Amino acid sequence: MLMHQHGIGAWVAKRRLRSPDKVALVHGDQATMTYRQFADAADRVSVVLREWGVGKGDAVAYLGGNSPDFLAVMFGCAQVGAVFVPVNTRLAAPEIGYVVADCGARVLIHDPDFAGPVAAAGPAAGAPNVIVTGEGTSEWPGLARLARAAVGFTDPVDSTHQDAAVIVYTSGTTGRAKGAVLTHGNLTWVALNCVVDYDVVSTDVALMISPLFHVASLGMGALPVLLKGATLVLEKGFEPGRALAQIERHGVTMLSGVPTTYQLMADHPDWASTDLSTLAKLTCGGSAVPTRVLDAFEARGLSFSQGYGMTEAAPGATALPAAMTRAKQGSVGLPHFFTDVRITDPTGAAAPTGGVGEIEVAGPNVFPGYHGLPEATAEAFTADGWFRSGDLGYLDADGYLYISGRLKDMIISGGENIYPPELEHLLTAIDGVTSAAVIGVPDERWGEVPWAIVTVREGTSVDTDSVRAYLDGKVARYKLPKNVVIVADLPRTASGKVRKADLRARFGG
Known part of the structure; x- marks a missing residue:
């Protein structure tokens, strides 16, 4: 062969x-491969x-x-x-x-x-x-x-490393999902980044509680583990009590999730009695880990590696070492070992240390483009080949990245990306709704949740329940607005664009 x-x-x-008899996968309660x-x-x-x-x-x-x-x-x-x-x-x-x-x-x-x-x-x-x-x-x-x-x-x-291996669809800012083409090289290099920065070894046992269709779970969870010949424990879904039981049952050493995942585990009645002595490597993405969750895990002798990324980077861009969780609290870390990150000002010039600008990423894990969308691909890259994240941030004197905001108005709810234009397009099709804006509002459990701010035609009745009922079945349920607020007018710029910053300031976004 x-x-x-x-x-x-x-x-x-x-x-x-190399390791024919080593357990690669655990699935169900005890079945192995x-x-x-x-x-x-x-x-x-x-x-x-x-x-x-x-x-x-x-x-x-x-x-x-x-x-x-x-x-x-x-x-x-x-x-x-x-x-x-x-x-x-x-x-x-x-x-x-x-x-x-x-x-x-x-x-x-x-x-x-x-x-x-x-x-x-x-x-x-x-x-x-x-x-x-x-x-x-x-x-x-x-x-x-x-x-x-x-x-x-x-x-x-x-x-070859240039050939397409996977297409992962990421919600489009224009209302349609875009297929990010990830090559064999992209997936190889993101796995190597994880092996280096998260110290993945062949004796690790990783519990996979996040869905593999998410690029973070696939590229930074499953692939590094399989590359190293370690063991992957596959869960169909996440239930905090079962996750705790699986950690104890299988001697899990690695766990990846989003802040909500860890919060629900720490709040579960079995938290204090579960043996977590084998856990050594916790990674978290999506948004910053709340202090109370950090406290709960640190009380059990556990610290987090946090990070930042995007589908187009397969997805890792930076990683904050667990040892620096407190010293650099609020940071998303250093660029991954084989990845580079820079900050540019609106002219494209390098921003000074501490200066806020757009986060740009380069490296062998960065995708070549969107499937069938050459114009969107061209817009996503700078003239010298760096991927434009659309996010705002700054680097401190030690090279650690901090996120300041988003050029794009993406909402991250429980680790899921929600792009307002997709919902706004559907909202304005509802009888009586004359205009709509969707913003993210902080939520203790999910990080943030979508709210719809709408104007309505006089004499019509629109409320949260009716809007959710209309959208249900048209979009994933996690995208459904948690609240619908009716206003007389949406604040707009002179060119007619909705000033979402005003809405966020008013409604707590």
Whole structure:
């Protein structure tokens, strides 16, 4: 068997040679897969994909929760040179249809639980071939059944670090999601960044409580662990009591999450009685960890590594070492080992130390562009090739990055990105709503939540319940406004743009 390729498709085969009997994946309560079994599963998936006509450059969409199937399909895609497209399981049917159609998926693989949304997506999805995980049904073939029947071996396609490996869709600021193309090189280098900066070792046991369709969970959670030959404990979803039990049961050493995740664990009745002695590496992203959560974990001898990133950087840009959590509280850390960060002023010149400007990122983990959107790609980069994050920040004298605000009005709620224009477009389609602005308002549990500020036509009735009911099914539920406020007028600039800073000041954003 030849393995000349340099893409991630070679990883599992090389792990099969190096650590065949080491446990790669734990799933369910006790079920495990060794690296030999995992590599064999990826091989069988690659044969299935070939039999279904999938070749180099073809897209394969996957809609499902954390499972060995998710990862076997991703690596199986890499082996045949296909592009893996993980679909956010929280999306509404129209959003699923858009993603599947936009990437041009030749095959859509989904868990049985999502048969309803897939059917509802219907023609909008572009009518790809459909496979269901598990044994399948009389209507849809099952991945498990197909894999058992797979015969022979698929010689891996030679992939370079410049070839596309994954497309991750990030909510668009113009109301449509954009597919960020991540190459084999992007995923390799972000994994190496994590190995270096988070000291991932082969004896680690990482608990995966965040969904793998999130690029942070995939690029900075699963991939570094599998690269090092460590063990990944896969959870279908997050429940704080179960997460605590899994830490104790499996001797978990690594855990990644968002502030809400850690807050719910610390607030759980089992927190004080759970054995956390094996935990050594905690990483957190999305937003700053509240002081009371830091206090709760530090009381158990645990500190956080915090960071900053974006989908387009696969996603890591910076990391704050756990040892500096208090000394540099409020910072998101130093640039990752193989990544660079700079701050520029509105003219594009370098901002002075402590000077606020736009955060720009460069490095081998930074994506080459958006799928099918050359103009958006061109706008995302500076003339000398740095990615423009759209976020504002500054570097202190030691090179640590601090976030000051956002040029884009993105809302981060419980680790999920929400872009106001998408909601505003839908809000103005509601009968009686004449204009709308969506802002993020601080929330103790979720970090921030979306509020809709609207003006309405005289004589019409609009309230929070009716707005949420209208939007439900059109967008993911985490995007639904938590409050709807009716105002006489929205504050605007001379050019007619809504002054969201005024709204945030007024409503606590």
